[in-house]
Amino acid sequence: MTLIDTHCHLNDEKFFDDLDEVVSRAKNVGVTQIINFGDTLENSAQVVKLAEKFSNMFAGVGIHPEEISNFDENNSVEKIVELAKNKKVVAIGEIGLDYYWEKDSAVRLAQQKTFIQQLDIARQLNLPVCIHERDAHGDALKILQCEAKGLRGVLHCFSGSLEMAREVWKLGWLIGIDGPITFKNSAKLPEIVKSAPREMILLETDAPYLAPMPNRGKRNEPSYLLDIAKKVAELRGETLEEVAAYTTDNAKRLYQLD
Ligand code: NI
Secondary structure, three states, X not given: OOEEEEXXXXXXXXXXXXXXXXXXXXXXXXXXXXXXXXXXXXHHHHHHHHHHHOOOEEEEEOOOHHHHHHOOHHHHHHHHHHHHOOOOEEEEEEEEEEOOOOOOHHHHHHHHHHHHHHHHHXXXXXXXXXXXXXXXXXXXXXXXXXXXXXXXXXXXXXXXXXXXXXXXXXXXOEEEEOHHHHOOOOOOHHHHHHHOOHHHEEEOOOEOOOOOOOOOOOOOOHHHHHHHHHHXXXXXXXXXXXXXXXXXXXXXXXXXXX
16 A cells, blocks of 8 residues: 655754654655645755655645745746756645735735746646645635636645535646544535545645644654545545555646656
């Protein structure tokens, strides 16, 4: 049985001391491949470096909506394109909208603009997209419907409604399932996971954030992906092996991993 952790931040300083052990613990439970995502230019360069160092790691590059204050139209786009040309880069991300932390409407508009500019990079380089979206469901969906035509990707750490998930699936985009599915208060998520067509979900930890039960509140790491996979299997009435097989296929298909 193999699993792919499709969204991590192992460049985070929380892994400075024991990254090799973290990676081998992941391998021991079957998490054979890991995709790290940048959220600034600096972090994007770091995840590319990690991907060059570890044969089982890949990278996504892009600027997160909470980090757009330094985004400069020409310079930043050029730098992302440059990073994305590395052959271990399999996606543009994480990019998107975050209205949970950002209440200012002018900055929200700037987020939309930067999001769309980075979607254009994905189109130009023919790469899939990993989207961060929080409390911006309506605008995110509108941008997916109007500005992301021909693109493919995933709404990572999905937090929308079942109705929104259905709209996302209709567009051919996947949703990412993280630690919160294991929380008692996971609200709408179990229903969404039960309703998801097999080819439309990815598993991810978002480590070091959002550790699943029984490690909730601690530093998250890719080996805990197993706890997320087990919960998904339980909810859907499938075996762990089945869930591992189709979510791994989905990740390989979307990110063109071999
Ligand atoms: Ni993330």
